[in-house]
Amino acid sequence: MEKYVPEKDERAPSAADTTALPTSSNERTPSMILEDLSDSGRPATEEEIKTLRHVTDQIPLRVWLVAIIAAAERFTYWSTQVTWQNYIQYRPDDEIPGILGLGQATAVTVNNAFNVVVYLLPLIIGPIADGKLGRYRTLQICTAFYLAGTCILLGCSTTPAVEAGAALPGFVVALCLTSIGLGGVQTVTTPLIADQYDETVAKIAYRKNGERVVIDRDMTIHYVYSIYYWMANAASLGMILTSLLEKYISFWGAYTLTTGVLLLSVFILWFGKPYFVLCAPSGTVIPRAFRVLWIATTSKFKLDAALPEKQLECGHEVPWDARFVKDIGSGLMAVKVCLAWPILRLCVGITSSNSIAQAGQMQTGGVPNDLLMASNAIALVLIGLVVENGLYPFLEKHRIPFREMARIATGLFFMAVSMAYGMIVQALIYKAPPCYNFPLECQGSDGRIITEPNHINVLVQLPLYILVAVSEVFAFVTGSAYAYKKAPPNMKSVLQSFYASMSGVGYLLAVALGPASKNPGLVVLWGSVTGVMGLTAMDNGQTRKDPVWHGPFAHDVPNSISAFMSQYSALSLIRGLTSRTCTYELKGVNFAYLPLARPHAVENSQPSQKALSPGLSDPASDNVHDRPSGTLDIPEGYISTGNYIPNHNIVPTSALR
Secondary structure, eight states, X not given: OOBXXXXXXXXXXXXXXXXXXXXXXXXXXXXXXXXXXXXXXXXXXXXXXXHSEEEBOOOOHHHHHHHHHHHXXXXXXXXXXXXXXXXHHSOTTSXXXXXXXXXXXXXXXXXXXXXXXXXXXXXXXXXHIIIIIOHHHHHHHHHHHHHHHHHHHHHHTSHHXXXXXXXXXXXXXXXHHHHHHHHHHHHHHHHHHHHXXXXXXXXXXXOTTSOEEEEOHHXXXXXXXXXXXXXXXXXXXXXXXXXXXXXXXXXXXXXXXXXXXXHXXXXXXXXXXXXXXXXXXXXXXXXXXXXXHHHHHTTTTOGGGGSHHHHHHTTOXXXXXXXXXXXXXXXXXXXXXXXXXXXXXXXXXXXXXXXXXXXXXXXXXXXXXXXXXHHHHHHHHHHHHXXXXXXXXXXXXXXXXXXXXHXXXXXXXXXXXXXXXXXXXXXXXXXXXXXXXXXXXXXXXXXXXXXXXXXXXXXXXHHHHHHHHHHHHHHHHHHHHHHHHHSXXXXXXXXXXXXXXXXXXXXXXXXHTXXXXXXXXXXXXXXXXXXXXXXHHHTOOOOTTSOSSOOTTOOXXXXXXXXXXXXXXXXXXXHHHXXXXXXXXXXXXXXXXXXXXXXXXXXXXXXXXXXXOTTOOOTTSOOGGGSSSSEEEOOTTEEOSSOOOTTOOOOOGXXXX
């Protein structure tokens, strides 16, 4: 993603300067023009927003501080949890050393149950953060819980504690404290990092070559979340260190490192408060929000039935205004995006637990079986950099739309592919000797259990982690930014908590599948998850009312909740990227226009009344057929191939060349 870096003493060039830069040595050079810039930093006009290229702003230091806090938390989380599969599954004297010796199915179930609690607790913590304590205070308290849990886990993993039988009860207590801490930290850090960028108005800026651009808040927020995920995933590479410490020292050595890194968050939270933008708690809005939704539900799912003027007509006075109802509608748009998250997180849960056990069934060449999972974090960092600094700027430069819904749909598609690959790897394991369908469990000719892994190299698992990384780059980064953008100001943590809770549902599904995580049924398990993820990717619960593309007919809030039920295929979104046709729906009527040309007006023909969708006769609306003749303005950068016709997609000019 290209960022704008302001130059010192920049002022705006004259109109002549912007149209043609001087070429003669006696004329003013671009660097001389830049010295005379005068309107850099002023609010952009609507025309400038439509016509000029958009870029991201500089990132404030306080954003990086929150990112460091999040990175320390993610380092501790991943570096600790990556050891738990072995910690729970194996005994100290097994071929792969562990602590508790409870078996693979139990280990998978415990891991996923922990994630269920972590991702469902935000439903409680989110409203408290927004309405009572504030996000910063909530973050301080939850970090203290998290630190206490990691300290107890460190203590119960030492040799004297294990020999005294304190490992299991200590582990349970550590899980409880850690889950509370993690649930709160991830609830508030996600909105808190976006709070640190407090510019709300699009502004004019000038690049070094004299190009006038618009600093775009939405693009900057997306870039902030990209930084958040880059640093979080870079920090998760700490699992390499803890895997090695687990193998060559012991579990207590690994947990000493994670505890020390978490202390960095405590240090920043203790001394960094004056540097942060803090949002005061605004009082809980949950009761009012539920009341608005109840009114809408009992009014045939009409959200505008909850408007104050509508309620006044019915003789009811309500304690909210029209803006609050619109905010609820906007929040519902963010909720809608999260409906695919349970299946997405189910796949992540399968990857983070079953894939470690799967690696243990293959030949690792002396490398810890949980170390290869670090390739997922490496791929996330590298792919994230390529996508943000290569793919997105390329698409923006060539006017190829690839907005939020298309990105999420792409992420779902890659997750389905990754699960299919995991199934293939498991099938290859079952076809390899010496134990075939029962790796590490079969009996030899002498009656002893063969502990040798099947003869297949663990590197065949590598593409699985890369495919999952591609999915996460497109789905999770975009989902977080979209949820923050759509959430009302006093419900940021609440919306993020719902976002997290959908992930909790996914991990709950993984818990239900835990008993199936055993040989010889693992191929069926991977295959079932592949099928469900594939169906989710093909029929993702999004709506055309929340447009994939930006444009003049885009409406952020539909007039009815029932609009959320209209669904479109993720595959159709991907096909739409190749056609480069931007399609809009305005109250049931589809329009399309193409990015390419300067703005102009086209004649609007009289559509046949038979072609109109029912319920489109509102005289106050902006529908084309409410104005049987006249013109429509086509926005900057788009061209029409003819009259706007209801339910008709205009063919892109690229297809006519």
